[in-house]
Amino acid sequence: MKIIHLADSHLGFSSYSRLDEHGQNRIEEMVYSGFEKAIEQIIRAHPDAVVHAGDVFHHVRPKIKPLFIFQRGLQRLVEAAIPVIIISGNHDAPKSFNQTSPFRLFEGLRDVHIAQRYSYERFEVGDHCFHCIPFCSEPQDYLTEFGEIKRSGRDVLVMHGMVESLKNQKMRSVGEHELNDSLLKSDFDYIALGHYHGQAQVSANAYYSGSVEYFNFGEARDVKGMLLVDLETGKASNVPVKPNYMIDHPPIDCSGMRSDEIAEIIMDMCHEDEISDRMVRINLKNVNRVAYRSIDQGKLNRLGGAAIYFKIRLDFCDEEDRIERPVDRRMLHVDFAGFLGERRSANLIPETIKDEVVSYGTEIMKKAVLARQKETTDAP
Amino acid sequence: MVTPKLDIDHIRGERAERDSDRLVIENERTTYRILSKSVREYHFIVPYDSYQDRVEVGQIFSIRDRDLTFLARILNIEHSSNYDGHWDTTMRGTQFYDDDQIFNRVIAEPLGCVSSDGAFRKARTLPTKFSPVERAEKEEFGFLKSAMGDIEVGYLRNGSILVEDIPVSLHSNAMDHHMGVFATTGMGKSNFMKVFAASCMRLAARGESKFGLLIVDPHGEYLKGKDLTRGLVHLKRYREGLACYSTDPKNASDPDVEELAIAESNIRPEDIALLYDWSPPQRDALDAISRILDSGSWLEEIQRPEGLARMVQDGFKDTTIMVLIRRIKNELERNKYIKKRSSLDNIIARLQKGDVVLVDIPRISDRSELFLLSVLSRHILEEYKKDPSGERKNCLITIEEAQRVLGGGNNISRFESIAREGRKFGVGLCAITQQPKLIDRQLLSQFNTLVVMGLGDRNDRQQLEESAKQDLSSMDIEIQTLEKGEAVVSTLKIPFPVPAKIHRFEDYLRRLNQEEKDEGLIKRGGFKPFLP
Numbered sequence: 001m002k003i004i005h006l007a008d009s010h011l012g013f014s015s016y017s018r019l020d021e022h023g024q025n026r027i028e029e030m031v032y033s034g035f036e037k038a039i040e041q042i043i044r045a046h047p048d049a050v051v052h053a054g055d056v057f058h059h060v061r062p063k064i065k066p067l068f069i070f071q072r073g074l075q076r077l078v079e080a081a082i083p084v085i086i087i088s089g090n091h092d093a094p095k096s097f098n099q100t101s102p103f104r105l106f107e108g109l110r111d112v113h114i115a116q117r118y119s120y121e122r123f124e125v126g127d128h129c130f131h132c133i134p135f136c137s138e139p140q141d142y143l144t145e146f147g148e149i150k151r152s153g154r155d156v157l158v159m160h161g162m163v164e165s166l167k168n169q170k171m172r173s174v175g176e177h178e179l180n181d182s183l184l185k186s187d188f189d190y191i192a193l194g195h196y197h198g199q200a201q202v203s204a205n206a207y208y209s210g211s212v213e214y215f216n217f218g219e220a221r222d223v224k225g226m227l228l229v230d231l232e233t234g235k236a237s238n239v240p241v242k243p244n245y246m247i248d249h250p251p252i253d254c255s256g257m258r259s260d261e262i263a264e265i266i267m268d269m270c271h272e273d274e275i276s277d278r279m280v281r282i283n284l285k286n287v288n289r290v291a292y293r294s295i296d297q298g299k300l301n302r303l304g305g306a307a308i309y310f311k312i313r314l315d316f317c318d319e320e321d322r323i324e325r326p327v328d329r330r331m332l333h334v335d336f337a338g339f340l341g342e343r344r345s346a347n348l349i350p351e352t353i354k355d356e357v358v359s360y361g362t363e364i365m366k367k368a369v370l371a372r373q374k375e376t377t378d379a380p
Numbered sequence: 381m382v383t384p385k386l387d388i389d390h391i392r393g394e395r396a397e398r399d400s401d402r403l404v405i406e407n408e409r410t411t412y413r414i415l416s417k418s419v420r421e422y423h424f425i426v427p428y429d430s431y432q433d434r435v436e437v438g439q440i441f442s443i444r445d446r447d448l449t450f451l452a453r454i455l456n457i458e459h460s461s462n463y464d465g466h467w468d469t470t471m472r473g474t475q476f477y478d479d480d481q482i483f484n485r486v487i488a489e490p491l492g493c494v495s496s497d498g499a500f501r502k503a504r505t506l507p508t509k510f511s512p513v514e515r516a517e518k519e520e521f522g523f524l525k526s527a528m529g530d531i532e533v534g535y536l537r538n539g540s541i542l543v544e545d546i547p548v549s550l551h552s553n554a555m556d557h558h559m560g561v562f563a564t565t566g567m568g569k570s571n572f573m574k575v576f577a578a579s580c581m582r583l584a585a586r587g588e589s590k591f592g593l594l595i596v597d598p599h600g601e602y603l604k605g606k607d608l609t610r611g612l613v614h615l616k617r618y619r620e621g622l623a624c625y626s627t628d629p630k631n632a633s634d635p636d637v638e639e640l641a642i643a644e645s646n647i648r649p650e651d652i653a654l655l656y657d658w659s660p661p662q663r664d665a666l667d668a669i670s671r672i673l674d675s676g677s678w679l680e681e682i683q684r685p686e687g688l689a690r691m692v693q694d695g696f697k698d699t700t701i702m703v704l705i706r707r708i709k710n711e712l713e714r715n716k717y718i719k720k721r722s723s724l725d726n727i728i729a730r731l732q733k734g735d736v737v738l739v740d741i742p743r744i745s746d747r748s749e750l751f752l753l754s755v756l757s758r759h760i761l762e763e764y765k766k767d768p769s770g771e772r773k774n775c776l777i778t779i780e781e782a783q784r785v786l787g788g789g790n791n792i793s794r795f796e797s798i799a800r801e802g803r804k805f806g807v808g809l810c811a812i813t814q815q816p817k818l819i820d821r822q823l824l825s826q827f828n829t830l831v832v833m834g835l836g837d838r839n840d841r842q843q844l845e846e847s848a849k850q851d852l853s854s855m856d857i858e859i860q861t862l863e864k865g866e867a868v869v870s871t872l873k874i875p876f877p878v879p880a881k882i883h884r885f886e887d888y889l890r891r892l893n894q895e896e897k898d899e900g901l902i903k904r905g906g907f908k909p910f911l912p
Contacts, residue, residue: 144635146635147635165721165723180635180636180638181638181723182632182638182639184721203641203721204719
């Protein structure tokens with residue numbers, strides 16, 4: 001049995017304010033077209049099943065357009081008689097009971113199996129059993145739900161979240177939507193993972209397919225696409241959907257450069273054929289602020305018109321003097337605890353409620369930071 | 381002749397009556413009086429046939445003398461009397477002694493004194509003659525409570541009586557200074573380690589731990605227990621403080637137990653070097669591998685003809701290299717956990733977070749265990765060296781049957797380096813052994829925390845007494861007579877070696893599992909932060 005594994009379509013994602021000729025967000029449109037290309041590729045490959053490992057939509061309440069794009073794609077797969085297995089991810093699973101999952105719209109379609117109820121579901125497709133653990137509201141629920149699995153001998157596991165070892169390797173911060181490595185059991189024929197946007201093998205039988213699109217410059221070096229998996233041999237091979245369209249240039253040291261020299265560097269990197277239909281970022285460090293300002297700003301603004309997105313990231317040489325320390329949003333609770341500590345030692349908090357204020361305040365801040373992160377930063 | 385009938389109860393009653401005549405009863409507590417002798421040794425006497433209150437070696441007595449309370453531990457008990465010469469073996473009819481003239485002389489060593497403000501210090505003076513002596517109770521031990529640490533392992537024991545109000549707890553802060561657990565088989569080493577680990581799990585789950593604990597368990601008894609005993613996974617209340625890795629497919633089928641995997645790229649030539657006795661040319665070749673081949677993929681490369689050719693090109697005989705390859709293949713074959721994936725990063729992350737990491741490797745050979753321990757400890761030391769001052773927690777590596785690797789010889793180098801320099805980087809060793817006499821004396825002297833649980837062998841005790849940082853020599857008799865589950869705990873932060881009764885793991889488990897969740901306001905209240 002052969003399957004195609006994809007994940008993290010993030011339909012509805014829009015970023016940077018560039019609009020196309022119809023006034024639509026260029027990135028958003030690019031994500032839709034990428035998804036449609038992926039559907040075409042799948043139909044061409046005609047696998048025995050398609051697995052989408054979470055985050056079909058970027059928002060819990062998608063707009064009509066992403067819903068429509070998804071419905072059209074799904075319909076094409078159904079017509080092509082390709083069974084589809086989908087799980088909800090951290091982006092498209094409602095976080096409170098008064099919301100309804102967008103996937104409810106697609107229930108009842110023939111050969112479309114969607115796990116979106118925060119609990120384990122099992123679907124038998126072809127000669128394999130697909131064990132799906134969608135987004136769960138509490139981290140410890142994954143272990144409990146995993147405990148429900150009864151192996152059939154031909155099993156595929158589908159999950160969404162950041163695998164512990166990958167998190168450790170990538171030095172990602174806490175608060176990620178995390179999956180323990182202990183769930184990556186070797187007796188599954190294949191483990192299809194979603195959430196991490198680069199294609200990656202995390203154990204002998206477990207893979208992230210990666211996303212089709214690039215969502216931020218942190219992903220510039222990631223391999224993108226889908227995976228074609230032969231469940232008999234366990235072999236997984238990349239199915240590229242789009243050519244690599246993100247260029248994040250390595251930083252150039254501009255110490256001591258005059259404005260014309262800086263301008264020349266920038267122009268050299270902006271040949272139209274090199275940046276056309278790409279997302280490009282030029283990184284300049286140790287730039288003299290005055291020198292940069294004296295470059296013709298109008299000319300700079302016109303640069304990169306052919307690109308989907310174009311940005312010059314500047315690191316001025318006097319930056320350090322002006323800013324003491326960058327504020328890391330993810331570490332706000334640590335800063336806040338430090339602040340409370342100072343207030344406390346200066347006896348600015350009444351004695352009777354000191355402990356409660358420090359523990360409660362720090363905990364609240366931590367929760368807020370983590371929740372915020374789950375919502376926004378663990379994916380694009 | 382009519383033989384008088386012995387009425388035991390009557391005799392006992394009479395003796396008790398005599399005892400009560402001779403004892404000074406104050407507030408219904410047995411009180412003796414200090415008689416002699418010096419700042420370093422106290423003597424007092426107790427009735428020779430006391431049935432009421434038998435004294436034992438190891439018991440701690442308190443001597444109240446105005447504003448000071450001296451504490452003294454019984455070292456020995458001797459028969460003694462006011463008679464001279466061989467009076468007790470001279471036949472003089474039936475009544476050849478006078479009850480008031482014979483007694484037991486108790487010899488005790490001073491532990492220190494507690495002043496009226498509750499501060500404990502070493503005794504530089506001696507209590508006034510005839511100061512009252514009585515068995516120390518929880519009030520006298522009160523000062524110990526503040527001296528105890530955060531890792532509870534048992535209760536204070538006074539002789540064979542438990543003082544349940546005073547838990548014996550080790551200090552987290554002292555754990556990078558190495559720890560030794562010494563006991564002969566069956567005295568409760570495994571039970572102690574499980575209790576210790578459970579306390580560490582509790583701290584980790586509450587976010588209070590100061591170090592990560594690595595336990596490599598070759599006997600498969602810590603994870604789920606063995607026979608009737610229970611394991612660490614049964615501590616459900618604090619389960620999140622434990623990370624489990626197992627080579628046993630049955631254990632690894634649990635959702636929260638990870639299959640142990642070590643990547644080939646994690647293995648270095650020196651890990652292989654540890655396992656065999658090598659000839660000088662073979663050792664040279666091993667040393668040269670990291671220079672000639674790529675350090676990340678040498679294991680694969682050397683098994684390929686090109687790798688072999690590169691080694692030969694560098695002047696090594698192909699027969700020498702073939703021996704290396706053969707042995708490497710054997711190791712790879714033997715250690716099925718060597719895979720493409722690696723659990724090492726996870727293990728390090730959990731240790732740095734302060735959790736208990738249990739590596740369960742049942743039915744694995746001695747050699748494979750050493751190999752794994754070597755890879756793990758090297759990796760840990762390297763990672764900790766990289767970041768000596770970061771936010772990460774310290775780490776304590778447990779080594780079972782430590783005499784294998786800390787006893788001198790070729791194998792010693794890896795662990796010796798941790799013992800010697802680990803402290804600088806926050807890596808400590810917890811050596812568990814039945815034979816401290818086989819452990820390198822110098823290394824033993826680096827151990828700041830000792831848990832001694834009954835050692836029959838005189839040489840073992842001697843080795844410990846000579847190397848320990850606290851003076852254990854006077855406790856020789858006590859260590860020899862320790863019963864199962866009893867221990868003497870010596871650690872620098874607690875002012876004297878403390879007699880303890882280690883908790884039975886199953887009882888401790890029950891107690892911890894019933895502990896109330898300390899939830900604090902954040903979880904009790906209905907307030908939820910508003911998140912846009």
